[in-house]
Amino acid sequence: MSRTRRPGRLLVLAAVLAVLVGCSASAAVRPVGRAGPGDLAARIDEFLDDGGGARHDHVRAVIVDVGGERRYVRGEPASRGAARSVTKTVMATLVGIAIDRGQIRGVQQTLGELLPEHAPTMPAPLRTATLQQVLTMSAGIATDDALAARKPTATDDWVAHALALAPRSPPGARFAYSTTGSHLLSAVLTRATGRPPLDYAREVLFTPLGITGPTWDADPQGRQKGGTGLALSAEEMLAIGRLHLAGGTHDGERLVSAGWVAESTRAHVDTGGGQLPGYGYQWWVGTADGHPAFVAAGFGGQLIEVVPDLDLVVVVRSDVTNGPGAPPQDYAGMVDTVIAPALGTGGS
Secondary structure, three states: OOOOOOHHHHHHHHHHHHHHHOOOHHHHOOOOOOOOHHHHHHHHHHHHHHHHOOOOOOEEEEEEEEOOEEEEEEEOOOOEEEOOOHHHHHHHHHHHHHHHOOOOOOOOOEHHHHOOOOHHHOOHHHHHOEHHHHHOOOOOOOOHHHHHHOOOOOOOOHHHHHHHOOOOOOOOOOOOOOHHHHHHHHHHHHHHHOOOHHHHHHHHHHHHHOOOOOOEOEOOOOOEOOOOOEEEEHHHHHHHHHHHHOOOEEOOEEOOOHHHHHHHOOOOEEOOOOOOOEEOOOOEEEEEOOEEEEEEEEOOOEEEEEEHHHOEEEEEEEOOOOOOOOOHHHHHHHHHHHHHHHHOOOOO
């Protein structure tokens, strides 16, 4: 396979990246071909420094890991911060472990079966929505804008509140991004295991991965938030990425089944286009320089991207306490146009 691109393809890549990440075409497109460590670092630095602009100033840590070797490290990878919607991916992993252990029967169970105490007051369509549809954000659960318009109070039962909101569409009809739906996963996990998700996570995931002392915000009922609220370091995010790259094993120990990893990281629904056109079990699914990739992404520039063909995991952690940061699509674009092309030829 040729290591060079036709000029027409370069122009297309440049135009796409300019739309996705707001960079000029001439700055965005990098030479294709295998780069040495110094070349790779220079290309990433050029992207992040953005010609002296402030777009990526909120980045606190970046790690590029290839086959367990750190090819690039920037910032403070051990410092912790809000992982934002990367929390969703961790929650889905915990649900998968609970299924592996027989604590949840499977993804075809319905919300009415999984949360029977709420079934009498659920809208009828939600009672029939499956766990798989909740995981793939196709259950018709109220989206983030609906929750913002009708927020729960500090004393409300957040799960009951979420289930009382009118469904957005029939279960299975379409993808609709819903942090509310992700929080229902927390309720499902709590009921199935009889424990708060953080306690369960420490036993089955965090401690085996070497993640000690993480914080995770909870709702008024003591359930960890399913869609946000987890604080992680870039190093800890990398451990989660490499666990999935390895098919669910860490240091020779199986933490989650290979079947769950495969199912959760493949596209089950169409998100409607864009750089990450598919969605799995709280993972976004797309490509990086033509290679299949799956992505955990969070507001303001939180990213775990796994590219199995290249044995690659890229992590970005951003601090958005004092500003919005750049969208995670920026950093998925960096993997697509800077890092993956430097490590190997396109996957076509």
